[in-house]
C-alpha cells in the first residue's frame with residue numbers, strides 16, 4: 001500500500017471528490033453535443049456498425065475544441081499520478097487540454113467506458129513497456145474512471161513490476177507491467193531504475209513474459225530507453241556472464257531485443273486468444289531548434305501545438321521506427337494478430353503537451369536549476385488530460401470495432 005501511494009501520489013480512492021467527479025461527468029456527457037461532428041446521439045445510433053475501413057486514423061490535424069475536450073478533469077481522476085498532474089504542480093495555461101484529434105478521412109467515435117468494459121468482460125489487458133506505457137495506461141484509467149461510479153468497483157494494486165487494475169463488475173483487468181527494454185535488464189526495478197550503465201540480457205525475456213503471456217490484449221511500447229549512446233549486452237546471467245559486449249549501434253541492439261521478444265511471442269503466444277498492439281515511438285520535444293526556437297530551448301513555456309502539416313523532429317529516430325515496423329509485420333506474416341498504432345506523427349505536433357517543470361520531480365531541484373528551468377524540463381512524458389488520451393481513443397476504436 002505504501003508503494004502504491006508512491007505511485008499514485010494524487011490517488012484519492014475515497015470520498016467527495018470522486019462522487020463529485022461522477023456527478024459532473026454525467027452532466028458533462030449529457031450536456032455535450034455541440035462543436036463535435038461525432039456527437040453522443042450519432043454514436044449511439046451507429047454504435048455497432050461504425051467502420052474506419054479505408055480511413056487512416058493517424059493522419060489528421062489537431063482542432064481546438066473546448067466544448068468536447070478534455071474528456072476528464074485532472075483533479076477528478078482517481079488514478080492520476082504526480083508525473084502527469086501538470087496543473088497541480090503549477091502549470092498556469094490549460095489550452096493543452098482542449099485539443100481534439102481529427103483524422104482527415106473520418107471521425108473518431110466518442111469514448112464510452114461502459115462499452116469498452118463490456119467488450120473486455122472476463123478479459124485481461126496488459127500494457128507492457130516503459131514510463132510512456134505507464135503514461136498511456138494511466139490515461140486509460142482516467143478515461144474509464146467516471147464510467148465506474150462506485151469506488152469499490154475499481155481497484156488498483158501494485159505487485160512489483162506489475163500494477164493491476166480491476167473493474168470488478170466486468171471481471172476485467174487492465175494492468176501495467178514495467179519492462180522498459182522488453183528484454184531483462186538492470187533497469188527492471190519498477191522504482192529504482194535510474195541506473196547509469198544499462199546492461200541487458202539480450203536473449204532473455206522469460207522472467208517477464210510469463211507474467212503477461214496469458215493476457216487477452218497486449219499493448220507494447222519501447223523506445224526512449226534505447227537512445228542511450230552505449231549499452232552493455234550480456235549473455236548468460238548477471239552474476240555469471242559468459243559473454244558481454246558494449247554496443248553503440250542503436251538499431252542493431254534494438255533489433256536484437258525485438259527479435260528475442262518476437263521469437264518468444266511466436267513460440268508461446270496463444271494465437272486464438274491474444275490480440276496485440278505495438279505503440280510506435282512517442283516523440284520528445286527537447287530541441288527547440290527543430291521548430292524554430294532558439295537552439296538550446298525546448299518544450300518549456302510552449303502553449304500551442306505545431307500547425308505545420310507533416311512536421312517531423314530531427315531527433316525522432318526513424319530507423320528505430322522502421323525496425324519496429326518490420327518486426328511487427330513479420331509477426332503478422334506468422335499469423336499473430338498485431339496492430340502497429342502509428343501515433344508518432346500526431347504526437348510530434350504537440351510541443352505544448354509535456355509537463356516541462358510542472359510535475360513532481362524525484363530529485364528536488366537545486367537553486368541553479370530553478371533559476372534556469374530549461375535543462376530541467378521533462379519534454380518526454382505528457383500531461384494528462386492530453387496526448388495519450390488520443391492514443392487511447394484510437395486504441396478504443398480498434399478494440400471496440402475491430403477485435
Ligand SMILES: *[C@@H]1O[C@H](CO)[C@@H](O)[C@H](O)[C@H]1NC(C)=O
Nearest residue numbers: 056058059060104105310345
Ligand atoms: C494525409 O492526408 C492528406 C489529405 O488527405 C494527404 O494529402 C497526405 O498524403 C496524407 N499523408 C500520409 C502520410 O498518408
Ligand SMILES: *[C@@H]1O[C@H](CO)[C@@H](O)[C@H](O)[C@H]1NC(C)=O
Nearest residue numbers: 064065066067068094095098
Ligand atoms: C472556448 O474558446 C473560445 C475561443 O477561444 C472562447 O471564446 C470561450 O470562452 C471558451 N469557452 C470556455 C468554456 O472556455
Ligand SMILES: *[C@@H]1O[C@H](CO)[C@@H](O)[C@H](O)[C@H]1NC(C)=O
Nearest residue numbers: 029040043044112114115118
Ligand atoms: C455507452 O455504452 C453503453 C453500452 O454499449 C450504452 O448502454 C450507453 O448508452 C452508452 N453511453 C453513451 C453516453 O453513449
Ligand SMILES: *[C@@H]1O[C@H](CO)[C@@H](O)[C@H](O)[C@H]1NC(C)=O
Nearest residue numbers: 121122123124170171172173
Ligand atoms: C473472470 O475472468 C477470468 C479471465 O480473465 C476467467 O478465467 C474467470 O472465469 C472469470 N470469472 C468469472 C466469475 O466469470
Ligand SMILES: *[C@@H]1O[C@H](CO)[C@@H](O)[C@H](O)[C@H]1NC(C)=O
Nearest residue numbers: 228229230231245246247248
Ligand atoms: C561508447 O563506447 C565507445 C567505445 O566502445 C567509447 O569510445 C565512447 O567514449 C563511449 N561513449 C560514451 C558516451 O560512454
Ligand SMILES: *[C@@H]1O[C@H](CO)[C@@H](O)[C@H](O)[C@H]1NC(C)=O
Nearest residue numbers: 234235236237240241242243
Ligand atoms: C552462456 O550461458 C548460458 C546459460 O548459462 C548457456 O545457455 C549458453 O549456451 C552459454 N553461451 C555460450 C556462448 O557459452
Ligand SMILES: *[C@@H]1O[C@H](CO)[C@@H](O)[C@H](O)[C@H]1NC(C)=O
Nearest residue numbers: 267268269270271272273274
Ligand atoms: C486454435 O484454433 C484452431 C482452429 O480453430 C485449432 O485447430 C487450434 O487447436 C487452436 N489452438 C489452440 C492453442 O487453442
Ligand SMILES: *[C@@H]1O[C@H](CO)[C@@H](O)[C@H](O)[C@H]1NC(C)=O
Nearest residue numbers: 297300301302303304373374
Ligand atoms: C514564455 O513565453 C512568453 C511569450 O510566449 C514570453 O513572454 C515569456 O517571457 C516566456 N517565459 C519564459 C520564462 O521564458
Ligand SMILES: *[C@@H]1O[C@H](CO)[C@@H](O)[C@H](O)[C@H]1NC(C)=O
Nearest residue numbers: 058280325340342344345346
Ligand atoms: C507511420 O507514420 C509515418 C509518418 O506519418 C509514416 O512515414 C510511416 O510509414 C507510417 N508507418 C506505418 C507502418 O504505417
